[in-house]
Amino acid sequence: MVSAMKDVKGAPLADTAAFRLGRLGALAADRFTARIAAHGVKPKHVALLAALAAGGAESQQDLAGVLRVAPSLVVGLADRLEQLGAVRRERDPVDRRRQVLSLTEAGHTLLAQCTADAHAVDAELLDGLSGKAKETLRATLAEIADRHGLSI
Amino acid sequence: MVSAMKDVKGAPLADTAAFRLGRLGALAADRFTARIAAHGVKPKHVALLAALAAGGAESQQDLAGVLRVAPSLVVGLADRLEQLGAVRRERDPVDRRRQVLSLTEAGHTLLAQCTADAHAVDAELLDGLSGKAKETLRATLAEIADRHGLSI
DNA sequence: AAGAATCATTCAGAGTGAGAATGATTCTGA
DNA sequence: TCAGAATCATTCTCACTCTGAATGATTCTT
Secondary structure (H helix, E strand, O other), X not given: OHHHOOOOOOOXXXXXXXXXXXXXXHHHHHHHHHHHXXXXXXXXXXXXXXXXXXXXXXXXXXXXXXXXXXXHHHHHHHHHHHHOOOEEEEEOOOOOOOEEEEEOHHHHHHHHHHHHHHHHHHHHHOOOOOHXXXXXXXXXXXXXXXXXXXXX | OHHHOOOOOOOOHHHOHHHHHHHHHHHHHHHXXXXXXXXXXXXXXXXXXXXXXXXXXXXXXXXXXXXXXXXXXXXXXXXXXXXXXXXXXXXXXXXXXXXEEEEOHHHHHHHHHHHHHHHHHHHHHOOOOOHHHHHHHHHHHHHHHHHOOOOO
């Protein structure tokens, strides 16, 4: 029964985008983490800043949704960013349960620095790829993120 | 000083491949993790199986290098896989300090199942992209991984 | 006005991984 | 040949991150 003969090597695990994204994502995250440590923040802090800059999410509850983390986690992130003077935290006068976060001038600066760090990681991570390949990659990642509701 | 006027929005953080890889990597990893849980393993177990299948790493020390984790972590991974009957663990007769791991028939089967899971995650993660875009993405990720010594 | 729902916060606990200490084995050099 | 250094696997402790369950304050509903 020749038809029962199967490939010795089917498409390897490493050929899947899922697995590679996991590995490369961890690599990228590690490098980004190392760079932004100089500013006293971690990726989740930066994500929160970016979410604020993007608009559409002000309350900690909303931010938890955008970042896809538990609301209780946002408390600590906001604590830290407030301590750094990067965000303001004010009770919503209309609904005093809500904490409304907003970027300060220092927050914008911090976000810009971290964005520069991300670009630096890009440069070393994508080094060797053609400019076109880089563009295509960014566009494809953006589309995938978009399709899965990852605004940030 | 018109030249001092800076963009209100420079290239956003989300435009970097680094940041998106981190986010999408986590997303992909979560979904992959959920699927393979049915087989009683986690991504690191699968990575170990894949590393064995790829060849070139037999000892736990070598595997730790390939997986980029501490050797102490490999112990638990190998314990679990051995318990599942997916790997054999034998002392190297030439150097009895080394544990030589090898895939059993069940190990090959398990890896194949997990690879199928990864393909399933690919399907839903990349849904909507053109076939060409998927191919380009996989190739680009492969190249990046390669350039950074990520054999697995 | 009372009870349900919502938001932020605190707290306890699970999960993950690194690094130091240990023991067994092998290597090195005199 | 032998003593000390080096290597490998293992165990154990610790730090870190995150979630989910209380809790209290406030708002919504009827």
